[in-house]
Amino acid sequence: MEQKIYQVSTLQALAMGDTRAVVSVSDFLKRGDIGLGTFENVDGEMILLGGECFRALDDGAVAVAGQDMGVPFAVTTFLQDGPKFTAENIGSLESLKTLLDLKIEEGFGLNSMHIVRIDGYFSKIYARSEAPYRSQHVTLKEILQKTQKDYEFSDIKGTLVCVYFPDFMDGINAPGWHLHFISDDRNSGGHVFDLEMKHGEATINKISSIEIELPNTPAFDTYSLKDASQEEIKEVEQGNGNGC
16 A cells, blocks of 8 residues: 655755745645644744644743644654564664664665654653744754754653655655654653663554645745755754754
8 A cells, every 4th residue: 555755845945944834734734644844934843643733842842833833844644554663772863763774674665765653761852943033045054053952851751753764865855764752741842863762662654655745936946956955954954953
């Protein structure tokens, strides 16, 4: 059975500074029940889980996203039953990514997209989010240098939403794994840049197709997307202290 992932805009456009709304949260929720992304003007980190859309604020608190909020960049799909595994005593984000790579490689999936839900107990979650910054043609890296804050959660139960894009899709999205977290009580969350996980139960979905909704604005066509810095994209999406 085909499973599709729906994406709003491209990471290149976001990285270049196109942070205008493409769709609303209410429209985005029609396309999936699990996912991640950000909001118009980079107004916090998005965690979509169980059909609800949450926004992590710059202090790590979480609020339900308003239905009319704009979405400039995000991905979602409907989580299906899939391969499952248990993870124990994972000491870092890199260790978790290595395990996730192994699990998708076992299914011959390194050239496919994947989404993984991990429900677990965490000794530490190191995460980040940001306050809104209204601007255009200011790069995402520059915006986050002004608005982003890091924070830490200890001894917390919650869920990781993990998205994987293969290397050949670099620029459309970030190659490799991208993780957002939300606590079971829905009070804490953000973009994860490190963690210590005591126990986790994971479900993997392999994605066989993608639909991308590009911005339908004259401004979008003013960006030279091929000039987006791949180094900055990697730093922003996966490096410590820079993310979305």
